Amino acid sequence: MAEPQQLTMNSSEDFRRNENGWQNSVIIIPALLSGCTLIIVAIILWKSIRRKRDKRKGSKDKTGNQYLDGEWAVNAAGVYENSLDTPDPILEKRQLPGDWTVEQQLFVCNGHFGSISWAVLCRSGKTEDRQQVVLKELSEHCSPGEVQDFMDLMKFYVEVCNHDSLVKMLWCQRKPPRLIMKAMSYGNLLTFLRNSHEGIQPAAETASRITERDVYSMASQVADGLEYLSLTHGLIHGYVAACNVVLHEDLSVQLCGLGLAAIQYRTRSIPAQRAAQVPMKWLSPERLTRADITEKSDVWSFGILLYEMITLGSPPYPDLEPSQMPSKRQKNYRMERPALCGPLLFEIMTNCWQWEAPLRPCFTDVMKQLQKASAQADGQTPLTAADTLSWKEYLHVAGIAS
Known part of the structure; x- marks a missing residue:
């Protein structure tokens, strides 16, 4: 028979071992359960995000079928x-x-x-x-x-x-x-102006008759459309440029390229990715810093459009490579007055290029300035091309993807 002291020592050692095992169990088992729970939750969240992304983007399997609303559509015709x-x-x-x-x-x-x-x-x-x-x-x-x-x-x-x-x-x-x-009989304004450089008919014949006063007339029509978008519907255009203007043989013009305004009309927001597709030489300073796009951003681009028209389609900032634009813009760099641009028209352009957006005029004021100055514009001297760039060279200098 064991002595009482020995029994007590053995019992104490057994208790300590049981206590240590119990404490380890208390720590390890909940930790394992918590880890498993986190893994399961992460898997569920990942599947949910992937399912939503596939629905939104229309993901495709190896055969090219699209995933739509929880089911694989056979082809694009199913989407239609x-x-x-x-x-x-x-x-x-x-x-x-x-x-x-x-x-x-x-x-x-x-x-x-x-x-x-x-x-x-x-x-x-x-x-x-x-x-x-x-x-x-x-x-x-x-x-x-x-x-x-x-x-x-x-x-x-x-x-x-x-x-x-x-x-x-x-x-x-x-x-x-x-x-x-x-359809407008002469199509895209930029193409029309650039064709005049290479003597392509009928652009060359009509372009040779365009005067500074005609530029005022076309610019007023574009500003009228931009004012309507802004005041009536609270919309911006986002890419005011000669490539987004169409021209008729009587030199009447209409604004096109309204995709960004259409998205804003539906969602009341402007997608950053779509807005970033505009070439840098047409962007206002605030757009280069990814600030909000407003009517005043369109006003800046409208000043670039005036430059395009008065030079018969020359690229903006012709002495700068697109890669040089950010550093030059930080120094408040502006273009010089084109040879055949009168001082009043250039004053309107520079007003549009005020560095601080609130200082730029609204389109209502731009229209008043254009109408007032047009009476003194040259209506006799035909404009001439300001450069001899080929179309390929133009695209490079302007920073436009071909």
Whole structure:
């Protein structure tokens, strides 16, 4: 029989071992459970985020099928069926009538959503009813979000573009999805001006007759459209430039390139990624620092447009490479007055280039300045090209992707 002292010592040692094991269990087991719980929560969150991202972007499997609303759509046609078959009362009123057809389609370039083409709109049985139009089409390989954006763009043209200085949508179609726009006979203003450098007809003939007073007239029309966007709808254009103006043979102009304004109209915000696609030489100082884009940002770019018109399409800051722009802008660098630009027009340009945005005039004031100065503008001396750059050289100096 063990002695009482020995039993007591053994019992104490057993208790200490049991106590240590219990304490270790209390620490380890909850830690393991907490770790497993965190891993499970992380997996659930990751799957949820991925599922939402796939729905939003339309992810594709190895066969090219798209993931949409929890299911794999067979192809892009499935996206069209889901998004374009739902009747829209706004667009139904502007659907191309059945007795009209689109003929003689001629591809021009690729736009943001798909191809852009010239075409002729014809009415069956009436040979005299023919009209030249511009088609903006939706690519078959678009994402679900782009389908919705294209539909919203159609509605934007119906609801907003009812001003003489904005390009107008005549009709729309669901299948194939496309906008049918009013065509301006001379097309894009920048292309028209640049063609004058190389003697391409009819640009060379008409450009040789453009005077400083004509520049005032065209600029006033553009400013009128920008004032309408700003005052009536609280919208900005975001890329005011000659490439986003179209021209008729009577030198009437309309503002196009309204995609950013259409997004802002729908969401009341401006996507930073889309806004950053504008070439640097057209950006205001605040946009270079990623500050808010306002009407005054468009005013700065409007001053660049004036420079483009008075020089018959010369690139802004012709003595600077695009890579030099940020450092020069920090020093408040501005362009010099072009040779054939009168002092009053240059004063308007420099007012648009006030470094602090609040100091720049609004478009209402810009229009008043243009109208007042136009009476003293030269209406006789034809403008001449300020450079001899080829189109490729122009794109490089201007910092525009070809």
